[in-house]
Amino acid sequence: MLTKRSFRTAVAILTARDPALAALVARHGVPDFWAREQGFATLVLIVLEQQVSLASARAAYDRLERRVGDVAPSTVLTSSDEALRADGFSRQKARYVRALAAALEDGTLDLDVVASLPDEDARAALVALPGIGPWTAEVYLLSALRRPDTWPAGDIALQEATRRALGLDARPTSEELTAIGERWRPHRATAARLLWHLYLSAPGR
DSSP: OOOHHHHHHHHHHHHHHOHHHHHHHHHHOOOOOOOOOOSHHHHHHHHHTTTSOHHHHHHHHHHHHHHHSSOOHHHHHTSOHHHHHHHTOOHHHHHHHHHHHHHHHHTSOOHHHHHHSOHHHHHHHHHTSTTOOHHHHHHHHHHTSOOTTOOOTTOHHHHHHHHHHHTOSSOOOHHHHHHHHGGGTTOHHHHHHHHHHHHHHSTTO
């Protein structure tokens, strides 16, 4: 599990061997180490973040939380479609979070077990559910499970930040970013955090 200490160690390793990341850190600094809580509520938020702005996703999540109090499988399953839509869930995302809640309620999925699995098995357990694709699984592994070598290659912000950091002519595709990320193994989650920091520090550039 990535910690503040191991994150700093990984930053030192990456910047010593990669001039592009060294230049990034020299210009924008090392971001604060952050993590999300493990569990259903975080996965709901990540589902909401799919293909929308983080602010929009957070607003929908906050409306849900204000309405139900505890964002838990039971409170989602007892929410009507109309209530979820009023919170800001699309019809599709309401279906996704209901499927996730149902899987947790009936024992099809156990997030404590997922947390104990190797990366590949944890990803497989998550993507078996409707609405949880590779991006959602990778972001959960990176931010909540704090796996040190996760790499959400489908993340647009990460693609754009990589383009800027490496001086590429075009934003890499998911497949291209997967290949690029190989140079940063086994510290790809730290590389992602550095690149996201670049994206947030210099928006629009």
